[in-house]
Every structure is written in C-alpha cells, then in structure tokens.
Amino acid sequence: MGWPMAENLARTGLEVLGLDALTERAEAFHRQVSTRNDGIENIEALVIMVVNAEQIRSLLFSDALVVGGLASRLPTDACIVQMSTVAPADAEALAADVAAVRPDLHYVDAPVSGGVVGAQAGTLSIMAAGDAPSLERCRPLFDILGQAIFEVGDRPGQGAAMKAVNQLLCGVHIAAAAEALALAEKSGIDRQIALRLVQGSAASSWMLRDRGPRMIEPPGDVTSAIDIFCKDLGIVCDAASSSRAYTPLAHSAHQLFVATAEGGEGRLDDSQLIRTYRRLNGCDPEGGGQA
Amino acid sequence: MGWPMAENLARTGLEVLGLDALTERAEAFHRQVSTRNDGIENIEALVIMVVNAEQIRSLLFSDALVVGGLASRLPTDACIVQMSTVAPADAEALAADVAAVRPDLHYVDAPVSGGVVGAQAGTLSIMAAGDAPSLERCRPLFDILGQAIFEVGDRPGQGAAMKAVNQLLCGVHIAAAAEALALAEKSGIDRQIALRLVQGSAASSWMLRDRGPRMIEPPGDVTSAIDIFCKDLGIVCDAASSSRAYTPLAHSAHQLFVATAEGGEGRLDDSQLIRTYRRLNGCDPEGGGQA
Numbered sequence: 175m176g177w178p179m180a181e182n183l184a185r186t187g188l189e190v191l192g193l194d195a196l197t198e199r200a201e202a203f204h205r206q207v208s209t210r211n212d213g214i215e216n217i218e219a220l221v222i223m224v225v226n227a228e229q230i231r232s233l234l235f236s237d238a239l240v241v242g243g244l245a246s247r248l249p250t251d252a253c254i255v256q257m258s259t260v261a262p263a264d265a266e267a268l269a270a271d272v273a274a275v276r277p278d279l280h281y282v283d284a285p286v287s288g289g290v291v292g293a294q295a296g297t298l299s300i301m302a303a304g305d306a307p308s309l310e311r312c313r314p315l316f317d318i319l320g321q322a323i324f325e326v327g328d329r330p331g332q333g334a335a336m337k338a339v340n341q342l343l344c345g346v347h348i349a350a351a352a353e354a355l356a357l358a359e360k361s362g363i364d365r366q367i368a369l370r371l372v373q374g375s376a377a378s379s380w381m382l383r384d385r386g387p388r389m390i391e392p393p394g395d396v397t398s399a400i401d402i403f404c405k406d407l408g409i410v411c412d413a414a415s416s417s418r419a420y421t422p423l424a425h426s427a428h429q430l431f432v433a434t435a436e437g438g439e440g441r442l443d444d445s446q447l448i449r450t451y452r453r454l455n456g457c458d459p460e461g462g463g464q465a
Numbered sequence: 466m467g468w469p470m471a472e473n474l475a476r477t478g479l480e481v482l483g484l485d486a487l488t489e490r491a492e493a494f495h496r497q498v499s500t501r502n503d504g505i506e507n508i509e510a511l512v513i514m515v516v517n518a519e520q521i522r523s524l525l526f527s528d529a530l531v532v533g534g535l536a537s538r539l540p541t542d543a544c545i546v547q548m549s550t551v552a553p554a555d556a557e558a559l560a561a562d563v564a565a566v567r568p569d570l571h572y573v574d575a576p577v578s579g580g581v582v583g584a585q586a587g588t589l590s591i592m593a594a595g596d597a598p599s600l601e602r603c604r605p606l607f608d609i610l611g612q613a614i615f616e617v618g619d620r621p622g623q624g625a626a627m628k629a630v631n632q633l634l635c636g637v638h639i640a641a642a643a644e645a646l647a648l649a650e651k652s653g654i655d656r657q658i659a660l661r662l663v664q665g666s667a668a669s670s671w672m673l674r675d676r677g678p679r680m681i682e683p684p685g686d687v688t689s690a691i692d693i694f695c696k697d698l699g700i701v702c703d704a705a706s707s708s709r710a711y712t713p714l715a716h717s718a719h720q721l722f723v724a725t726a727e728g729g730e731g732r733l734d735d736s737q738l739i740r741t742y743r744r745l746n747g748c749d750p751e752g753g754g755q756a
Contacts, residue, residue, distance in 0.1 A: 262652065287666050299666050324662045326654050335652035339645045339659055343668035346641040346714065353714050354633045360710040361553065361626035363617050368630055371615045375578050375590050377634035379670035419651040420745035422717045423637065423644050430713075454711035 175286075175293040176223035179257075179319050182296045183221075186318055191217065193239055195229075219253045219315055220244060226405070227264035230256060234272065245272055245279070253280035253311045257300075259341070259405075260285075261412040262334040269330035280308035283330035285337035286320065289398060297321040301340070303332035338413035341406040342424045347381035348403065348444055349427035355389050356451035359461065365390040388445035390461065400447065401440040403431045466577075466584040467514035470548075470610050473587045474512075477609055482508065484530055486520075510544045510606055511535060517696070518555035521547060525563065536563055536570070544571035544602045548591075550632075550696075551576075552703040553625040560621035571599035574621035576628035577611065580689065588612040592631070594623035629704035632697040633715045638672035639694065639735055640718035645673075646680050647742035650752065656681040679736035681752065691738065692731040694722045 177192070177199065184190040191213050194200040222230055232238045234245040234254075248254070254272060256265065269281040282304035292298040298320040302309055309325055316323045326336040354377070358368035369386045372378060388394065407428035414421040434440070434450045442449075449459040457463065468483070468490065475481040482504050485491040513521055523529045525536040525545075539545070545563060547556065560572040573595035583589040589611040593600055600616055607614045617627040645668070649659035660677045663669060679685065698719035705712040725731070725741045733740075740750040748754065 287668075299662065301662065322662070322665055324658055326658055326662070332652065332654055336649065336654050336659060336662065339649045339652070339654070340663055340666055340668045342645045342648060343641055343663055343670070343673065346644075347638070347668070347670060350634055350637040350641070350714050353637075353712055354630045357633060357705060357708070357710045357712060358627065358630045360708045361623065361630070361704070363623055363627050363630070367615055367617055368627060371590065371592065371613070371617070371627065372631055372634055374613060375631055376671045376675070377578075377631045377638070379634070379638060379673075380667045382634065382670075384667070413652070414648060417648070417651045418747070419648045420742060421644055421648060422721075423641050423714055426713045426717055451711060456709070 175290055176221075178290065178294040179221065179223060179298075182293075182318055183315065188318075189213070193233075195239060214240060214244070214247050215249055217248055217252050219255055219312070220248060221255045221257060221315065223257050225258065227258075227260040227268065230258060230260065230264075230268055231271075234268070245276055248276070248279060250278045251280070253282060253308060255282050255284055255312055255315065256330075257284050257286055259337055259409060260334055261409045261416070262331045262338060263412065263416045265334035266329070266331035280304070280311055281330055282308045282312050283333035284312065284316070285333050287337065287340050288320075292321075293319075299340075300324065301326050301333045301336040303327035303330055303334075303336070305329075334409075335413055335417070338410045341403075342410045342421065344381060345403050345407040345410065345431070346423045346427045347379040348385055348447060349430050351379070351382040351386050352389060352430075352445075352448040352451050355386065356448055356455055356457070359452070360455045360457060365461070385445040388443060389448040392460070393442060393446055396441065396443045398444050399441050400431055400434050400444050403444050404428070404435050404440065407431055466581055467512075469581065469585040470512065470514060470589075473584075473609055474606065479609075480504070484524075486530060505531060505535070505538050506540055508539055508543050510546055510603070511539060512546045512606065513549055515549050517549070518551040518559065521549060521551065521555075521559055522562075525559070536567055539567070539570060541569045542571070544573060544599060546573050546575055546603055546606065547621075548575050548577055550628055550700060551625055552700045552707070553622045553629060554703065554707045556625035557620070557622035571595070571602055572621055573599045573603050574624035575603065575607070576624050578628065578631050579611075583612075584610075590631075591615065592617050592624045592627040594618040594621055594625075594627070596620075625700075626704055626708070629701045632694075633701045633712065635672060636694050636698040636701065636722065637714045637718045638670040639676055639738060640721050642670065642673040642677050643680060643721075643736075643739040643742050646677065647739055647746055647748070650743070651746045651748060656752070676736040679734060680739040683751070684733060684737055687732065687734045689735050690732050691722055691725050691735050694735050695719070695726050695731065698722055 235243040265283045284302040286298040288298040299322040300320040526534040575593040577589040579589040590613040591611040
C-alpha cells in the first residue's frame with residue numbers, strides 16, 4: 175500500500191523519497207517520480223506503511239534500512255506518521271521510544287482502512303491520534319491520501335485502537351457471513367437465493383455484500399488473504415487484552431481464521447473462510463453437492 | 466404483526482376473518498373490516514402469525530381458540546400459511562402433523578422479516594417453502610403482504626431454516642456492534658467519532674447503522690426487545706443443532722442476549738446489549754464517564 179500512497183503524494187508536487195527494504199521497488203519508484211535520494215536529513219514527514227511493529231522498530235532504530243536508523247537521522251521538528259496496522263500497545267511504545275531519544279520529533283499514530291484500492295485512489299479512511307500540533311502538521315498529507323479523516327484521540331495508540339475496533343467488525347462480519355451461508359447450504363437452501371435474501375434485509379453488512387458472492391462461487395482472485403485477518407484479528411485480541419475488554423466474537427472469529435491458515439489456506443482470499451465452516455459441517459469444502 | 470397484515474389483506478377487498486386469543490383485539494378488528502364471524506368452514510387460506518410453535522399447535526389441534534381445532538374445521542383444499550418464526554424442526558413437524566390428519570390441506574412455511582413496520586407497510590420479506598402448487602396458491606397473498614418474496618425450498622422447514630440464517634446475521638451483527646463500540650469506549654475513543662467512522666467503512670452493517678446510534682445514546686423507545694433475540698437466536702441454535710451445523714458466533718451472541726435478559730433487561734431495546742459488554746468491561750452500563 176505504501177507505493178501507491180507515495181505516488182499520490184508525489185503527484186501533487188511534493189518531493190517524495192521512497193524507501194523500501196526491497197531496493198528494486200524503491201528504484202522503480204525513483205524512476206517514476208521526482209525524489210532526493212540523499213534527502214533524509216531534509217525530511218519534513220516520514221510516512222511509514224509496513225507490515226508490523228518489528229519492521230517499524232527496525233527502520234526507526236536499527237541500521238537495517240538507513241545507517242543509524244531513521245529516528246536518529248530525521249531533522250529537528252520532523253513528523254513521524256505511522257500508518258501501518260499495529261497493536262495499540264505497540265503504537266504507544268513506539269511513540270514513547272521515539273520521544274525518549276528524539277523529544278523534538280512529532281509522532282502521529284494514523285492507521286488506515288481501505289486497502290490497496292483505497293491507497294491507489296486516495297480514498298483511505300485515516301484514524302489519526304496525536305497531540306494537536308502534530309495532527310495539524312499532518313492534515314495536508316492526510317487530505318491527499320484519504321477521503322475520510324478522523325482525529326480519534328490525542329495520544330499515539332488511540333489510532334491503533336480505533337483501527338482494532340474497525341477490524342473487529344470487519345473480521346466478525348466475514349465470519350458471520352460464512353457461518354450463515356454455510357448454515358443455509360447445510361439446510362438445503364439454494365445458496366444464491368439465501369445470499370440474495372440476506373443481502374437485501376436487515377441481515378446485511380458491507381462484508382456480506384462484498385465477500386458473500388465470492389463465498390458461493392469457486393475461489394478466484396485473492397483480494398485480501400486469510401493471513402491478513404489472522405494478523406488483524408490477532409491485533410484486535412491483543413488490543414482487547416491490553417485494555418481489558420470483553421470480545422468473545424472477535425476471539426471466535428480469530429480462531430477460525432487461524433485454523434483456516436493452519437490448514438494451509440492462509441493465502442486464499444478471506445471469503446474462503448467458508449471452506450472451514452463447510453468442513454466442520456461435514457460438507458465438501460468446495461461447496462459441491464448443490465446446484 | 467398479525468393485525469396490520471390482516472388489515473392489508475382486507476384493504477384489497479378480500480374477506481378476512483380475524484382470530485385472536487384476546488377477544489377484544491379480534492372484535493376491534495371486526496369493527497374495522499368486512500368479515501364473516503362464522504366463516505371458518507369457508508376459509509381458503511389460514512394465515513398464522515403468533516409467538517411460537519406451542520401457540521400454533523394449540524390453535525390448530527386444540528379447542529383453545531376454535532372448538533375441535535382449526536385443522537379439523539378447514540374446508541377441503543384450504544391452505545395453511547404459517548408465517549410465525551419457529552425452529553425448522555417445529556415447522557417440519559407441524560406440517561407433518563397437519564398432513565397426518567388432513568392430507569387434503571396445503572401447507573406453506575413462510576416466515577417473514579421486516580417487523581411491525583414492514584407488516585404495516587406491506588413491505589415484509591417473505592421466505593416461503595412448500596410444494597409448488599401450495600406456493601402458487603399463496604402468491605396473491607404474499608404480493609399483498611410483502612415486497613420481496615423468496616421461494617426458498619419445496620418442503621416446510623426450509624422457510625424456517627432461511628429465517629434462522631437471516632436472524633443469525635441480525636443477532637451476531639447487533640452483538641458485534643455492541644462489542645466494537647464498547648471496546649472503543651474502553652479504549653478512550655470518543656464514541657460518536659468511533660460510530661461515525663465504522664458506519665462509513667467496510668466495518669458497517671445494517672444493524673450497526675440502525676442500532677449503533679441507540680447504543681451510544683441514553684435508552685429510549687423499545688423498537689425490538691432483547692427478549693426477541695433470546696428467542697430468535699435460540700431458534701438459530703436449535704436449527705444449527707438439528708442440521709448439525711457449526712455456529713460458534715450465533716451461540717456466543719445468543720448467550721450474551723440470554724445473560725442480558727437474565728440480568729433483568731429482557732424488555733429493553735436490543736441495542737442495550739451494550740450494557741452487558743460495558744459491565745463486563747468494568748464500565749458504567751449507562752456509558753457514563755465519556756463526554
């Protein structure tokens with residue numbers, strides 16, 4: 175998601191320096207847009223979009239990407255805009271660790287929703303948390319990258335917490351859609367009719383309308399993998415655990431995604447969670463046996 | 466829901482006989498519309514909309530409402546249109562019991578979704594199951610009572626199964642909304658911002674948009690009570706049990722509704738399920754402590 179976001183920023187005329195652990199990707203980006211390869215000391219905002227907290231920690235504090243780590247090389251008053259999905263406790267700890275070594279830097283915790291499609295189109299939902307001056311600094315960036323910008327709190331960690339709330343609903347709704355459609359199949363109801371009915375009733379959800387059709391058709395392209403929700407619902411469970419909140423549905427859904435991945439299907443589209451329900455129902459995981 | 470449905474049927478010029486265990490309600494109806502009080506022997510279609518399978522059994526087979534029970538008094542070739550929400554196994558058994566004593570009658574299992582509002586407006590979703598000639602007979606009635614008519618199977622029980630699939634999603638989505646909004650509150654995120662965000666993202670559901678605002682405001686009117694979902698999710702669990710399907714989310718949600726009712730809040734609006742989450746999170750059930 176980071177590269178299309180970088181391209182959107184560059185397209186507005188901002189000078190953008192792209193960094194990637196994969197040198198080829200960074201070079202491909204550099205050929206497309208105006209950048210300063212040696213401009214780390216002039217960075218005003220460091221936008222981070224990586225896989226997990228370990229990667230963030232590594233690029234900020236170790237020599238992995240930049241000698242000395244980015245945190246030590248940013249100029250005074252620069253703003254770190256951390257947009258990856260991490261657990262709230264990690265988001266809080268990262269901000270605190272940066273503040274400990276570089277109290278002059280701004281830090282905003284700003285995860286997003288909308289996926290690669292939203293990153294490309296500049297229509298992400300952004301859940302930003304940080305002190306008022308830091309959020310103020312980020313607004314022009316957010317207006318380029320996203321469509322719906324929510325300032326959800328005044329301290330890093332609250333953006334991640336909001337993202338966890340969002341992912342709780344997304345993950346549980348995918349699992350509920352799979353549970354319901356697998357029950358319809360097991361009851362001998364035509365799955366096309368069942369889906370059409372629940373899509374148009376009070377039973378509907380964004381995920382049901384989006385993933386439902388892919389649940390009852392043969393597996394196709396992977397839009398978002400089972401593995402992503404193993405991670406994201408894992409973060410939800412961690413978030414619930416650290417804020418000591420009761421989240422039984424999120425835990426059930428997480429275990430279903432994890433079991434599906436452990437069964438070797440982690441790279442399938444997340445709609446294929448229905449295969450696990452079908453197996454547990456004693457049915458053909460491909461959904462055979464129905465017209 | 467039965468009375469507004471009867472009124473919609475009467476309004477089209479059909480002769481409608483209203484029966485109710487509460488004599489006053491039946492009489493109030495009779496004053497409004499053209500009926501034949503003594504017309505049981507001329508009934509073409511008996512539409513049943515009551516609370517549970519016991520009531521259906523009682524009115525069909527006992528003297529409770531009509532001496533001899535309605536099943537024995539209907540004319541040859543009449544159609545029983547059972548629209549109450551019951552477990553699939555009950556729907557199947559009722560049809561079989563009618564067929565055993567009156568093989569000449571038609572029987573359609575046709576539960577609805579849309580509530581009192583849909584019953585009044587004639588915009589119910591109807592999930593009809595029965596043999597083709599019986600469904601054919603019911604179509605003119607369904608066109609008056611409903612907006613979306615789905616023929617979901619050829620045997621009684623499949624309508625009830627489809628309704629269970631629908632209610633699984635509705636009940637789990639209410640619980641997921643409560644779980645997510647209570648987590649947001651526990652994380653110190655402004656609940657208005659949290660709700661606005663998830664309503665507009667891939668996290669949204671029909672229930673989140675409908676019940677969410679009522680979850681974060683002081684309890685108001687009761688649109689649909691906690692008790693209703695205790696019953697409906699109980700039926701979902703029964704349906705899953707009899708078709709031997711795996712439904713962990715429905716079971717979790719059911720237990721939350723039951724625990725809320727057992728705590729003395731069964732007659733509150735179902736949005737108030739969030740009170741149970743708040744209590745389990747160690748928060749004020751009223752949602753106090755936030756601006």
